[in-house]
Amino acid sequence: MGASFRAESLKLRNRPAVWILGLVWLGLAVVLGYVAVYAFVANAPPPPVPQDVPEQERARIQQQERQFQEQQLQSLLPENALSGALSSFANLGAAVALILGALVVGGEYGWGTLKTIVTQRPNRPQVFAGKLLALLAALAVFAVLILAASAAASYAVASLQESPVDWPPAGEFARALGAGVLILALWAALGVFLATLFRSTALAVGLGLVYLLVLEVLVLSLPIPNETYRNAGRFFPGQNSTFLANSFAGGGAVGGPGQPTGAGQAALVVAAYAIALVVLAALIFRRRDVA
Amino acid sequence: MATNVPQSPQESEPDASLLVQTRGLTKRYGGLTAVDDLDLSVRRGEVYGFLGPNGAGKTTTLKMLLGLVRPSGGSARVLDRSPGTPGGLAKIGALVESPAFYPYLSGTNNLKVMARYSGVPNGRVAEVLEAVELEAVELSGRAKSRYKKYSLGMKQRLGVAAALLKDPDLLILDEPTNGLDPKGVADMRSLIRRLGTGERTVLLSSHLLGEVEQVCDRIGVIHKGKLISEGAVADLRGGGALVVRAEPMEEAARIAERLEGVEGVEATDGVLRLKTDPGRAAEINAKLVSAGLRVSELRPAERSLEDAFLEMTGGETV
Numbered sequence: 296m297g298a299s300f301r302a303e304s305l306k307l308r309n310r311p312a313v314w315i316l317g318l319v320w321l322g323l324a325v326v327l328g329y330v331a332v333y334a335f336v337a338n339a340p341p342p343p344v345p346q347d348v349p350e351q352e353r354a355r356i357q358q359q360e361r362q363f364q365e366q367q368l369q370s371l372l373p374e375n376a377l378s379g380a381l382s383s384f385a386n387l388g389a390a391v392a393l394i395l396g397a398l399v400v401g402g403e404y405g406w407g408t409l410k411t412i413v414t415q416r417p418n419r420p421q422v423f424a425g426k427l428l429a430l431l432a433a434l435a436v437f438a439v440l441i442l443a444a445s446a447a448a449s450y451a452v453a454s455l456q457e458s459p460v461d462w463p464p465a466g467e468f469a470r471a472l473g474a475g476v477l478i479l480a481l482w483a484a485l486g487v488f489l490a491t492l493f494r495s496t497a498l499a500v501g502l503g504l505v506y507l508l509v510l511e512v513l514v515l516s517l518p519i520p521n522e523t524y525r526n527a528g529r530f531f532p533g534q535n536s537t538f539l540a541n542s543f544a545g546g547g548a549v550g551g552p553g554q555p556t557g558a559g560q561a562a563l564v565v566a567a568y569a570i571a572l573v574v575l576a577a578l579i580f581r582r583r584d585v586a
Numbered sequence: 587m588a589t590n591v592p593q594s595p596q597e598s599e600p601d602a603s604l605l606v607q608t609r610g611l612t613k614r615y616g617g618l619t620a621v622d623d624l625d626l627s628v629r630r631g632e633v634y635g636f637l638g639p640n641g642a643g644k645t646t647t648l649k650m651l652l653g654l655v656r657p658s659g660g661s662a663r664v665l666d667r668s669p670g671t672p673g674g675l676a677k678i679g680a681l682v683e684s685p686a687f688y689p690y691l692s693g694t695n696n697l698k699v700m701a702r703y704s705g706v707p708n709g710r711v712a713e714v715l716e717a718v719e720l721e722a723v724e725l726s727g728r729a730k731s732r733y734k735k736y737s738l739g740m741k742q743r744l745g746v747a748a749a750l751l752k753d754p755d756l757l758i759l760d761e762p763t764n765g766l767d768p769k770g771v772a773d774m775r776s777l778i779r780r781l782g783t784g785e786r787t788v789l790l791s792s793h794l795l796g797e798v799e800q801v802c803d804r805i806g807v808i809h810k811g812k813l814i815s816e817g818a819v820a821d822l823r824g825g826g827a828l829v830v831r832a833e834p835m836e837e838a839a840r841i842a843e844r845l846e847g848v849e850g851v852e853a854t855d856g857v858l859r860l861k862t863d864p865g866r867a868a869e870i871n872a873k874l875v876s877a878g879l880r881v882s883e884l885r886p887a888e889r890s891l892e893d894a895f896l897e898m899t900g901g902e903t904v
Contacts, residue, residue, distance in 0.1 A: 302702035407686035
C-alpha cells in the first residue's frame with residue numbers, strides 16, 4: 296500500500312486540477328469570509344433614518360447599527376478564527392472535496408489508466424487504499440491551509456482594528472482540524488463512490504453537487520407534518536456536516552427539530568457515512584472487470 | 587459482473603516449459619461469447635504471435651491473462667500463478683489496447699508513477715527510456731514534455747517502456763504497431779525482436795499477418811473467440827503438401843496419385859503439388875526415381891500466411 300500511496304501522491308502533486316481547486320477554495324474563503332465582510336462593515340455609511348423619526352428613536356437605531364457592525368467585526372477577529380474557517384467547510388469545502396474525490400477515481404476510468412496501474416504489481420485493494428490515503432492527505436493539507444489562511448486574515452483584521460489578539464486554545468485548533476478533515480472526507484467519499492459506480496468523473500461531480508446543493512435541502516424542506524420525517528433530518532449527511540462545522544461558532548450550533556443533538560453525534564454520523572461510502576466503493580472497485 | 591469461476595486450472599500435469607497455459611478459457615458478455623473454450627500454450631523464451639481479425643477475442647483473452655477481466659469459465663495459469671496476482675504481475679510487462687497514461691504528467695513522471703506502483707527504483711526509468719530510445723530517438727527529447735502532447739508513436743513507445751520497467755519474464759503486447767508510421771512500425775518490430783531474444787517470452791497480439799510472420803516463432807490463430815490453429819510459422823504455411831518438379835510430368839502425376847499417403851495431386855505452373863505429409867519427401871523421391879523419372883525439385887509447399895489464414899477462417903480476412 297505504501298508504494299501505491301507514493302504513486303498517488305506523485306500524481307496528485309502534479310495534477311493542476313488539485314491546485315486549482317485548493318486555490319479557489321482558499322481565495323474564496325479569504326475574500327468572501329474576511330476581505331468582503333471587513334470592507335463592507337468598516338466602510339458602511341450610517342443607516343438612513345427618516346427626518347421625521349424622533350431623536351430618541353434615531354439614536355436607538357444608530358446604536359443598533361453600531362452594535363451589528365461591532366458584532367461583524369468581532370466575528371473576524373482571531374478569537375473567532377475557527378468558526379470563520381469552519382463555516383466554509385460544509386459548503387464550499389464540501390463541493391471542493393466532492394470534486395476532488397470524483398477526479399481521483401474518475402480520471403482513471405476516463406483516461407483508461409486503471410488497466411495500466413492494476414497490471415503493474417499491487418492488487419486492487421492496495422491501489423484503492425493508496426488512492427484514499429493520498430486523497431485524505433491532500434484534504435488534510437487543504438484543511439490546514441484554510442485554517443492557516445483564516446488565522447492570518449483574522450490577525451490582519453485585528454491589526455487594522457488595533458484590537459487585542461486572543462487566539463482560541465490549541466486544543467480547539469486540533470478539534471477544528473479534525474472536524475474539518477472529517478467533513479471533507481465525507482464529501483470526498485461521496486465523490487469517490489459515485490465515480491467508481493458510474494466510471495465517470497462528470498456524472499459523479501454532477502450528481503454529487505445536485506445532492507449537496509439541492510436534493511437534501513429540498514427533501515428536508517417538504518411540508519410534511521410528520522414527527523418521524525422531521526426527525527429524520529438528523530441522520531442526513533449534509534445536516535450533520537453543517538451542524539459539525541457550525542459547532543465552532545460562539546455558543547456552538549443549536550440543535551432543533553431535525554437537527555443533530557450535539558457535535559459528537561454529528562461527527563459520528565459523518566464518519567459513518569464516509570466509511571460506508573468508501574467500503575461500497577472499494578467492493579465495486581475490487582470486483583468489477585476493467586473494460 | 588462476471589460470475590465467480592476458478593481462475594486456477596485443473597493442473598493434473600503442469601508443464602514447466604509453458605509460461606502461459608489456458609484450458610477452456612471462456613468469456614461471455616450477456617449473449618455474446620467473446621472468447622470460447624480457448625486452450626492457449628505459450629512456451630518459455632519464444633515470441634508468440636496471437637493472430638486474429640479485429641473483434642476475434644484477442645484483447646479479451648489478454649485481459650483475462652492479466653486479471654483485468656474475470657473469465658466466465660475455464661482456467662488460466664500465467665507464470666505458474668493465477669492471473670492478476672501480485673507475484674505474477676511482478677514478472678509481467680503489458681501494453682494492452684492503446685497506451686494509457688496521465689496527460690498532465692511528462693513521460694518521465696508517468697514512468698516514475700508506474701515505477702512506484704511496480705516497486706522498482708526510479709533509476710530504472712532512465713534505463714527503459716534508453717532501451718526504447720535506441721530505436722525511437724525522438725522520445726529522448728520529449729521525455730519531459732507532457733504526455734498529452736505526444737504523437738501516437740511516442741505514446742506507443744512510452745507504453746513499451748512502461749511494460750519493460752519490471753524487466754519482465756513475460757512481455758504482453760497488444761497491437762503495438764497500431765497507428766505508427768512505416769518507420770515507426772519497422773522500429774517497433776525491430777524492438778520486439780530484440781526484446782524477445784534470450785530468456786524473455788513475448789506474447790504479441792496482432793491482426794497483421796506480415797507482422798507476426800516477421801517477428802514470431804509460433805502463432806496461435808483466434809477466430810470468433812476460438813483458437814483455430816496453433817504452431818510454428820513454417821508449419822502453418824506448409825499446410826501438409828510437397829512441391830515436385832519431375833520429367834515427364836504426366837507420368838509423375840500418374841505415379842504420385844497411386845502412392846500411399848498422397849491425398850491429392852494438382853499440376854500448376856509446371857510443378858506438381860502433392861497433398862501429403864512433407865516428412866515423406868525422401869520416400870516419394872525414391873519411388874519417382876526408381877520409376878525412371880528425372881526429379882529436379884522436391885520441397886515442402888509453402889503458402890503465404892495470408893493464404894493459410896484464409897483457409898483456416900473460411901475466407902474471412904484480417
